[in-house]
Every structure is written in C-alpha cells, then in structure tokens.
Amino acid sequence: MTDAGRIVPMDGGHNFRDIGGYPAANGRHVARGLVFRSGTMSELSDRDHAILDSLGLKVICDLRSTSERSRRPSRLPEAAQYEIWSRDHLMSAGDLTEAMRRPDATPETVRGMMIDAYRTLAYEQAPSYRELFLRIARGPLPLVFHCAAGKDRTGVATALLLDLLGVERAQIFADYALTDDFFARGCQLVASDPVDDRLAQVDPAIWEPMMRADPAYLAAMFVALEVRHGTVEAFIRDEFGLDDEDIAAIRDRLLV
Template identity: 75%
Template sequence: MTNAAQLFDRIIPLEGGHNFRDIGGYPVADGRMVVRGLVYRSGTLSELSDRDHAIMDALGLQVICDFRSTRERERRPSRLPEAARYEIWTRDHPMSAGDLTEAMRLPEATPETSRAMIIEAYRDLAYEQVPSYRELFRRIADGPLPLVFHCAAGKDRTGIAAALLLDLLGVARNLVLEDYAITDRFFARGCELVAKDPFGTKLAGIDQRIWEPMMRADPAYLAAMFETVEARHGSGEGFIRDELGLDDVAIGAIRERLLA
C-alpha cells in the first residue's frame, strides 16, 4: 500500500495546532493532481501561537469553516489574531454524534464494543453534518480560497468532509482511506487535547483501552460511511447531489478549481 504522506509532505507544522494539513497533492485517475495550497483540513485552533498565526497568514487563508458545535466553540474558542483577515464561518447546533461515553461505562464495555459503536455512528455522521458540508462544498465551488475546515480532532466531521471531497475529485479509495489514517500520527496530541477539554471529565474512570477507539482514525470507520452513502445514493457524488444539493455546475466548478 502506498503511504499517502509520502506523496506530498502535506502536514503543516504548527506549534499549537492539531492535525493541520493540505488535502492537495493526490493523483486522480485521469492523470491530474489535486492542487496544493487551496484547501486545508485541521483539528482545533484553540491553542495557536503567534508563530502559527504567521504561518497561517503566509498560507493566504481567506476562510475558516468551523464544524464544531456551539458548546464546543464556547468551551474551547479558537485562538485567532484580532486583526485576522479571514472570514470565520460557524453554525449554531448541539453537540454532534451523540454521547458514547455512557455506553463506555457499562460493565460489559470493551474496546471492541466501543469500536463497533463508532462504526455505527459513522453511518449517520455525514447526514448529521449536511448543513456544514453544504456550506463547505458551495464555498469551494465559488467562494474565496484558500480555505481551511476543521472540527475538534480533525478526524470525524473533518475526516468525512475531506474523504467526500477527495472522492468527488477522483482520488482512489485506498488513498482516501490512507489520508484519513494520517490522523493517527496525532493520537497522543489528540488525547492531550481531550484531557484539557471539559468533555474529558466524562472519560474519568473509564479504562483508556475502552475509549481509545474513539480517538483512532480507523479506516473501517470511514469505510462504513462510504458503504452507507453508496447504498443510499449510489456513490459519494450521489450523496453530494442528493443531500448537499450541488448540481453539475457546482460539481464541475469544484473539479475545475481543485484539479490540474
């Protein structure tokens, strides 16, 4: 299997960032490549340093799409410069994906049951995030770029958005799954951030082996998402057309902008 990270050094080294990387540099079937430097994905931006701000400025970012819920943004606001030039898009909505921690407290809970719950959650997550994904894809079609989209870990909501976008562009499925799995490089940092978040108190007293699957970028999770949307819509593009409402013009514009 090709190591996706070797195709292009896509990770942006931020001191206080988490899982910030370029989605560009992947080949597609017709010989073109996903353009670099236009669309980025990330985890939380709540601990960015002044040096990180300078790096983001150098990237020329125009827009930040924050997929986090209202409560998440209140608990851990992004640390951005007051004079930032980029637009910040958010939407008010409750915490996503349900709270799996109560089930992880049950006496019969195991790492295997936790993994199975997350796989099932991934079958619904793309649908739960339709309003955010609709906004993201429309902005990529005709809004200012470069753009970064993010959630907390940059794995679930962000990972599905990135996978649907790369799939729409024609990136091979094995590379889409490998791109998702790069998040596992940030596992320790992700656990550190969870511990700092008030949400982390919900994990107190739960054996780490039981909640660890929640922090992993297991390709089986993403495969469950694709299996579900393909069964319902025929393809990832079918989901984008049916649920996000993008037409031929918008989809064509995304491909025209992001492929070269």
Template identity: 40%
Template sequence: MQRILRIEGGHNFRDMGGYSAADGRTVKWGTLYRSGVMSKIDATDRDALHQLGIVSICDFRTNDERSRRPTTWHHGRSIELLAHDYEMSVGVLQHLIKDRKTGSAEVRNFILEIYSELPEEQAANYAILFRQLAAGKVPLVFNCSAGKDRTGVAAAIILSALGVPMEEVIADYMLTNDSIGELAGILEQEPEYSRWVAEQPEVAYPLLRAEPEYLQRTFSILETRHGGIEGYLTGRLGISSAEIATIRALLLD
C-alpha cells in the same frame, strides 16, 4: 511539499494537496487544509497560518464546542469563519464515555454507527463547505475537534468527488494515526475526558484511532442511500453538477 504541518497550537493540521485524481490531474497543494481544534493557536502559529493565505474556515463543531474552545486566530483578518448552529453530535465522545463499563467491542460498534450517521448529521456543515469551494473561497481550512471523524468524512467526500482513488482517500484518513499521541495528550488535559483516558486506555486509544472500516461504512451508506458521492452532493447537499465541475477546476492541476 509538506503534508503534515506542525502548527503547535493546533492539532492534526494537514495539506490535502498532492493526491492523484482519476483524470490524470492532481489535487493542488496550498489550497485545502484539514485540522482538529485550533483554539490554542499562539502568535507564532497565527503568523504561520496567515502565511498560508487562508480566507475561509469551516468549523464542524457544535455550538457548545465552539463556545468552550473558540477559534480566534483569524481575528483582525479578512477571513470568514462559517459554522452551522447545532447542539448535539454523534462525533462528540461524551456520548460513549458516560458508561464506564464500555469495552472494545462496544467502542467499535459505536464508531461504526457514528460513521453511518455523519453524512446526514453533518449535511448542513458539508453543504457550507462545498458552497465555499464552489465560490472559490480558498485557501480554506475545515475542522472539528479531533480532526478525525467529522473532518475525516468531509475530507474523504471531497477527495472522492475530485476522483482520487479510494486507496488514497483511505491513506489520507489514516494519517490521523500519526497524531494519536498528541490527541490523547489533549484529552488528558480536558476534565470531561482525562479520567476516562487514564482509567480505560485500552478503550480510549482504539476510539481515537482511524480504521479503514469506519470510512468504508460511510461510503457504503452513501452508496445505499444516494447512489454514491455525486448523488449525495447533488441530492442531499444541493450542490449542482456545474458547481462540482467548478470545484474540480479549482482544486485540480
């Protein structure tokens, strides 16, 4: 099976199937997908996505992000698009690039702080995602803009809830680096980012990379605040143990 799907009008589109779970089962292929922004999907790509049979889209982007780059490839189909209404996200890079004097050390600290905050900031979006899964609304794709931070944390939480070992969770997260050139190209075409990418590539490129330490920071926060993944799902997201069992049955072979 193919993990990275070449959806030309999309970005960082991946099938999350094939990972081994702790109980000997495997995450199903063709059931759960992750992606970056999907606003430039053309007719050919739209047909390819429709062939995947996707019935749910969970979009983690802010109201402004969704307004400026709307997802439309699902129009005319029985596909739900779900998103939480909110205005600001630590995952939007403009928070950092306003300061032209930012260096690599500041970038690293900034990203680590992002990964500390995302489980709380994105709780409403992640709850929507898990409720869709518990309701059997699959195949499902979830996305943010880059498909790295908000999406990466969500993917890691799902895989961990399914019992996928941490080394495989991190390996899935790190696959984003295979698309870093594509993401840089996208940013170079965006007015709010293009000058920054051109003038400070030594800062911009590390910011776009996935690093194990970032995800490890999130898991450390989840352990400290919630006692781990299941405590976060049940205590913060309001997903019951029965719903978690349903999700495992749905997504594992």
C-alpha cells in the same frame, strides 16, 4: 507530495495538513495550497498565526458544535481577516460519551459504536458540509475546515471531497489514516477538556478506539452512502443540493 510534506508543523495546532497533491481523475492532481484540513485551533501560538498568514488563508470553516466552540474557542489574531463560518448545532457524540462510561463498555463495543456512527455521520453533518462545499465551489480560497480532532467530521468531509475529485479509494483511506500520527496529542486534548471531563475516570483503553483513524469507520460511511445513493457524487447532489455547475466548479478549481 509526501505525507510529511503535506503536514503543516505548528506549535499549538493539531492535525493541520494540505489535502492537495493526490493523483485524481484523468491524469490530473488535486491542487496544493488551496484546501487544508485540521483539528482544533484553540491553542494556536503567535508563530502558528504567522504560518496561517503565510498560507494566504481566506476562510475557516469550523465544523464543531456550539458547545465545543464555547468550551474551546479558536485562538485567532484579533485583526485576522479570515471569513469564519460555523453552524449552531448540538454535539452528536454525547450518547457515545455516555456509553463509554457504562461499566460494561469495552474497546470492542466502542469500536462498534464508532462504525455505527460513521454510517450516519455524513447525513448528520450535511448542513455543514453543504456550506463547506459551496464555499469551495464559489468562495475565496485558500480555505481550512476543522473539527476537534480533525478525524471524524473533518475526515468524512475530506473523503467525500477527494472522492468527488476522482482520487482513488486507497489514497483516500491513506489520507484518513494520517490522523493516527497525531493519536497521542488527540488523546491529550480529550483528557484535558476544560469543561467536559466525563471521560476523566474512564480507562483510556476504553475510549482510545474513538480516537483511532480505523479504516473500518470510513468504509462503513462509504457503504452506507453507496447502498442508498449509488455513488458519492449522487449523495452530494441528493443531500447537499449541489448542481452540475457547483460540482464542475469544485473540480475546475481544485484539479490541475
């Protein structure tokens, strides 16, 4: 499966793609058409709705904060039969946004802040990730999970899932890097936020590192987890509370 083949082209969708097709453990592959990742779904067109129907989508897991969902609610068909899951929580990047507004902020300092943020992101989002992984293990599929840009919260969740399935790290990093194909669109979404315009007066060069799929970000996440837990699977067991049955179910369902 080529990178181009996994991207689902949409009019108003953002960074919507299939995580299947990657080689995994023991000569198997991640199944296609069962789990998708995405950015915001607030500007979906009627044609995009038809695409979701053609995918047979059953569940949408929205990883965004309460305020993000309020500012940019997902545009879904009124008669949609999807199960939509979300969790009420505060936006985690507020301090980062304020830091980028400081006079002494530079692209280098913002990149450093992103690296620091990735060291704790998986822990911060553990309640959401637990629900996502349990739905993959036990619930109806196909499923899509998404945040705003589809890079940070979504990217970490994807990396954890692919690692659990035995996908090689190089491939996981390559999947993460695909978000850079949507860089310009992601920047436009940030600049046009209908409510939160705190970055409107900031030089885009300052905050653009926040929008990049920099491999150093994901590497920081993996190092932080493995220093503390040894392996990604151990982190998932420790922090998500998944047991042998749940982990076996995820692998059985997603590996072919």
